[in-house]
Amino acid sequence: MTQVRYFAAAAEAAGTPSEAIHAGTLGDLRARMIAAHGPDLERVLARCAVLVDGRRVDDPEAPIADADVVDILPPFAGG
């Protein structure tokens, strides 16, 4: 199972700071996250960085392995 960590607005929308999800690709993972947590998370995900083991991935076909850690970070610009 891939460990997914949600931060800030993404954690709020998912209702949890982390969970384990089994998925084969980034697109698959995204669909499972949205199915589990609904349109609130979908809206936040649209602007989030998805880091797979530290590398930003945007291609829905990109493979996800069970050993990967996926971090979901929303952007903000306050200073």
Next chain:
Amino acid sequence: MPPGPPLTPEQTETYARHLLLPALGEVAQRRLLAARVCVVGAGGLGSPALLYLAAAGVGTLGIIDDDVVDRTNLQRQVLHGVDDVGRSKLDSAAERLRAIDPDLVIEPHRERLTADNATAMLRGYDLVLDGTDTFETRYAVSDACAELGIPLVWASVLGFDAQISVFWARPDLAGGGTTLRDLFPDPPAPGSVPSCAEAGVLGSLTGQVGSTMATEAIKLITGIGEPLLGRVLVLDALAQRWTEVPLRPRERRSTPVRSAPVEAPARAPERSPVADAVDIDQLRAAVAQGEPVTLLDVRETFEVAHGAIPGALHIPLAHVLTETGREAIPRDAVVVAYCQVGPRAERAATALRAAGIDARWLVGGYPAWVAAEHENVRTS
């Protein structure tokens, strides 16, 4: 950072608690006194960062801010007080910082930092801290630091949440180092993310984060500890939980398989953006095969003075962007533009192609060429 002159007796007393630290000590303190640091934004993050950098003995502080103090700033922007409302933040900050260290050199920049002036404003600083409050300014700061090769201590806050990292685009770091664009390649759509003015921010959170920025700055200047490179610290102040998120460079644009443009020159405009980059091996192979290539050095004159690729045509980027500046570029060869890192050359290549000249840009810039030359000497 080279250290400054030996400490005076007064400085020895002021910085006594630093001097007691075995990892820091006198030479590191002299490095701090000789350092030139620029803080962009004297607001929520800039206030604590500037206060601690001034107290730590950083010798020169550039401050960029075109704003005036507003009453709503006082809940977190601890450089400023009630009497400063309506006053320039630069004036208020300078007064407060000089009270901490009368010898501090302050370089105030009243101009708003934009993508057009960022490189000129930040050039010459050893280190930059970004505590600004718009995406537009943040990308301008990050791109300029990447272009200049200056390390950037970066942080942003909203509500009870914060993100902090150190970005440093350097060819010798793994994958060329990371920048803001490795985390968020482009700014989000305007209006899609609330600002602190809309969603609020916990004042003391900016204190935590700004102080952390100052700590990273001190570590980078003195060379102690492990800098926050390739890592993003994410803070949830409500849970009071710091999480470390790894950050690696995005896949770089040049991959030998996907972009072999010098070997197979094609009229460019319809090609994908991926194909406009060449790496040093492709360039050397093309030159070795006698292909017609014009090397175009788009760096500034002072940079070229330190060395350039032999035979390269030198036209600084600003001139490449003008019609008269492009007149000297021959049109019968593929142009490969290079700079010190990449962004300027990429911009030059884009402008040249728009002007009907077949152009590419060299990934890694002049340092990549130097490294390849050294490699060549070693192996031959």
